[in-house]
Amino acid sequence: MKNPCVYIMASRRHGTLYVGVTSQLGARVWQHKNGVTQGFTSQYRVHQLVWYEQHETMASAILREKQLKAGSRQRKIDLIEALNPQWLDLYERMLG
Template sequence: MKPGYVYILTNKNNTTLYVGVTVNLGERIQQHKNKHDKKSFTARYNVDKLVYYEAFQEIGDAIAREKQIKAGNRAKKIALIEKKNPDWEDLT
């Protein structure tokens, strides 16, 4: 199987969060930054700042982790981000 990544994006004011999963993190983040799909959630809300990611050896594990993160509330997502990236810097 392919490796995978789960990631969290936000907007410039850190007010909107988006959780996603991909097999190619660099390419996927560029798609968000370039607003590849103009009607997507991330394009409409200018969500393109990478603030958190995890790498997995298999995409299935990344998908399972994505579901786990999405099931949590906003406070849990913020705690996850601030543990690894307390200043909310763009990791790209």
């Protein structure tokens, strides 16, 4: 099942952040956690899903991703802390 999502991964609380978009959040986060794809998240050990937002369409998810990437780091931190003040890894919760 495809569910367009925008998500933020972190290396740790207030650590390195990565903003992405996908139609299969569980599979994509698994790839980040297991270093399947070489790149930013594997290089900087960005493995915790700390925020995500579901969208009706991939077009709206991509637009939101662009807004987040263009925004400040503090804006991203504010989004994370509004949903997830403890900066818990939401991956397990999302699956279950």
